[in-house]
Amino acid sequence: MQLHNTLSGQKEVFVPQNPDRITMYVCGPTVYSFAHIGNARPAVVFDVLARLLRRRYPHVEYARNITDIDDKINAAAAKEGVEIGVIAARYAAAYHEDLAALGVAPTDHEPRVTEHVPEIIAMIERLIASGHAYAAEGHVLFEVKRYAGYGELSKRDLREMLAGARVEVAPYKKDPGDFVLWKPSTPDQPGWESPWGRGRPGWHIECSAMAETLLGETIDIHGGGIDLAFPHHENERAQSVCAHGGKVFARYWLHNGFLTMDSEKMSKSLGNVLLVKEIRKHAPGEAIRLALLTGHYRQPLDWNDEALADAKRKLDRLYGALRDAGDVAASEAQAPAAFFAALEDDINTPAALAELFEIVRTLNKSEDPAEKARLVAELRDAGSVLGLLQQTHQQWFAHGANDDAISEAEIEAALVARLAAKAAKNYAEGDRIRDDLKTRGVLIEDSKDGQRWRRA
């Protein structure tokens, strides 16, 4: 398997440090509001990678954190007059709901920062003891100059960066590039007792501490959105490497590309944030998932209505083939080698998807029961690696029944009437019924097994 490593800027052969225990850490959300579609991309992409790894290795440990202490959460809690735990619990639950709808499997670990504060404090103490961090005015800062490798991951030269820095430099910093590991809390802010007084962790240290606790000092794969490369991952790497006596922190750094809305970055200030829970009202989660896998994970992906509609039509074809195959014998057949080869080439989902459609074309043509059974099994198996095609075709074609949609009973009644009209050779009436259903979002097809319908 080959994976593109941000650190080297190249595809590298993936060689786990221990084939009996693959470790992967992906940066999860800060739970202060609902997830938008951009948040869903890394969750889906790394879910596919985890599924693939689980096919290849006996034991994969995948951790994705939930950051539940953060100033944005504090602000939301203060605004509502509730504990931060209330805010965090609410949006963590919403996050889980969104991911479940997108077919994202639960991770092996889902650490929360509030549950790992002692480990965070311990790591900061080690960084101070080794001379990589210093305390000042209730803060603890990481001293960037003490880590020669700083900037390697995000390909930045620290001095150049600081020359053009627009950030106001806090007076307690020795160097403008130093970043906070621990900061003091006022009495009304959430805080924990520490050797530096009551305070809370800075933004980057939690991932270092939790990855170490759950997965060890050196992990195989670290993933996240490309925007996290700097400063978050650069800082994480600096902390971890220095806390571990120079050991490699993450052996492969993977970053997914950004999602744009009509070619523009999704951001609150632009007002073009699209929430997953909103999209789910208009589209099946599986279509959203497929839309996210349509492009290669490192490429930017433009999100628009057309992309989603396109994904729906693709699933119509995929599930249509499964439907038309009829009842087939059970088969142990697995996805074809070309499918796995595509995914093992840096998670090339578009190429893998193309293999799915190759299977479909062959399946639609096949007359041989044994071949059909094999192809159906191959299709389902390939789908399971991508997290697709796990419903029945009936479930898929009945999707999208909102409250105001026509009920199945009404559809069935209309079908009976149409059948009667056709039997009486009253085609005008039969076509009228079909057209009527079409305007109500239901498409009728006549097959050799009788009438069938699906929601558009």
Place this chain on the structure above:
RNA sequence: GGCUCGAUGGCAGAGUGGUGAUGCAGGGGACUGCAAAUCCCCGUACCUCGGUUCAAUUCCGGGUCGAGCCUCCA
């Protein structure tokens, strides 16, 4: 301004130093009462200018355009 990445047919989107993935849309045919679904056939696609090469969409350099990071961000 610095850095990173990209530019493929009507749209989306892989890939490759020399036989035009895949899906949608579109055209023709088969099937159908008519459709739909399905099957078969159909596209002189690789931003631009130079260079390397027997051969470049693919490698190298310049340009133009686009996205992102440098500040919270997936």
